[in-house]
Amino acid sequence: MSSKQNISKKSHYFCVAPMMAKTDRHARFFHRILTKRAMLYTEMIPIYGIIKGKNDKLLEHNQEEYPLALQLGGSDPEMLAEGSIMGEEKGYTEINLNIGCPSPKASNGRIGACLMKEPKLIGKCINLMKSSTKLTISIKTRIGIDDMDIGRPLDDFIETVSDNGCKTVIIHARKALLKGLNPKENRNIPPLNYSRVYDLKNKFPNLNIVINGGIKSIDECKYHLKYTDGVMLGRYAYDQPYILSNVDNELFELDNKPISRIDAVKEYKKYCINEVKKGTSTNLVTRHIMGLYHGCKGAKTWRKKLAKIKDVKQL
Ligand SMILES: Cc1cc2nc3c(=O)[nH]c(=O)nc-3n(C[C@H](O)[C@H](O)[C@H](O)COP(=O)(O)O)c2cc1C
Known part of the structure; x- marks a missing residue:
């Protein structure tokens, strides 16, 4: 847009x-x-x-x-x-x-x-x-x-x-x-x-x-x-x-299906890889998806995994 x-x-x-x-x-x-x-x-x-x-x-x-x-x-x-x-x-x-x-x-x-x-x-x-x-x-x-x-x-x-x-x-x-x-x-x-x-x-x-x-x-x-x-x-x-x-x-009554969490992460991962290549540190990009699984089973494991990630390709 x-x-x-x-x-x-x-x-x-x-x-x-x-x-x-x-x-x-x-x-x-x-x-x-x-x-x-x-x-x-x-x-x-x-x-x-x-x-x-x-x-x-x-x-x-x-x-x-x-x-x-x-x-x-x-x-x-x-x-x-x-x-x-x-x-x-x-x-x-x-x-x-x-x-x-x-x-x-x-x-x-x-x-x-x-x-x-x-x-x-x-x-x-x-x-x-x-x-x-x-x-x-x-x-x-x-x-x-x-x-x-x-x-x-x-x-x-x-x-x-x-x-x-x-x-x-x-x-x-x-x-x-x-x-x-x-x-x-x-x-x-x-x-x-x-x-x-x-x-x-x-x-x-x-x-x-x-x-x-x-x-x-x-x-x-x-x-x-x-x-x-x-x-x-x-x-x-x-x-x-x-x-x-x-x-x-x-709210906008658009006819699209909400993106799944997995697909959203896949898309963000491409961005993260590119950013890290340009010199951004890993935690600066991964910290924004900590809450993605909030309220879901496994949310704690997700946060723990994210906190430990050294390479965004592991996302
Ligand atoms: C960590 C943090 C930083 C904020 N920084 C700004 C800011 O830079 N500019 C601004 O207008 N409001 C800022 N706010 C206020 C939010 O924009 C918002 O008005 C406030 O959190 C109330 O909305 P909420 O109850 O939906 O969070 C900040 C709020 C938080 C929690």
Whole structure:
């Protein structure tokens, strides 16, 4: 699928979440074997690393991963615009701005969730990103941070991003508590509030609203899709990736049979052999298929075998 097959109806119907240290290009290649239709996201790439560090290697990916969004972290409008142009030149389908990361390091660098309190700055970033590229500009955010009221101030925030040209909004349906909780706790402790996300869809019917947080089955996806334009799964999709094999037929209603686990491994094995030849270490490619047999008989043996593999040809 070409990167240019851009944002269409159902473009964000099912998305795999960006996850640092997990959804790298190898994981995404594997996920694409399981689903041809899901929208995939890179991990967050800090804009300073790309621009100041002059490191466009950070943007490397495989053509097979499309449709693929590049997630940027940062709040410097000019740099983000430059990063968006680079993303477009490299073939990405969409540029996503991270306004949800709760880590203290991110906040110190004016990256992530802390920016929910700076709507004017975010508006400027989006505006400049939007005018620099033809690609869709999306954001991934939360329903609020710290003492921010999740009523009117959240509506105002969404209105600002929308007025500046962002029409796809991915929302992790819980607040981020920047004072007091670490990033892991911030993914689990603040309560999920799905109805607030449904409410945003009602208030902003023209926006593409994608719901994220705690979704664990295709049936749950179907339920959320009654009220939103898309679902995004993170930990569940990574830890139990075989769920992705049912996305195309069950959600996109394509007429294809889900690929078997064995065939998926066979296909991934070819990729792994090639990657290892280019110098990638074996465990960097094999780690993404640890959860493939989750819930099946022999899952433990599979994980043990994978952990010991020295040569990907043994897969
Ligand atoms: C290890 C890990 C790394 C993450 N890295 C990112 C990231 O780079 N960018 C981002 O927007 N969210 C990141 N997240 C948050 C996820 O994208 C997602 O919003 C969160 O896990 C909630 O969805 P889930 O309950 O389906 O996992 C990360 C989550 C995890 C577990």
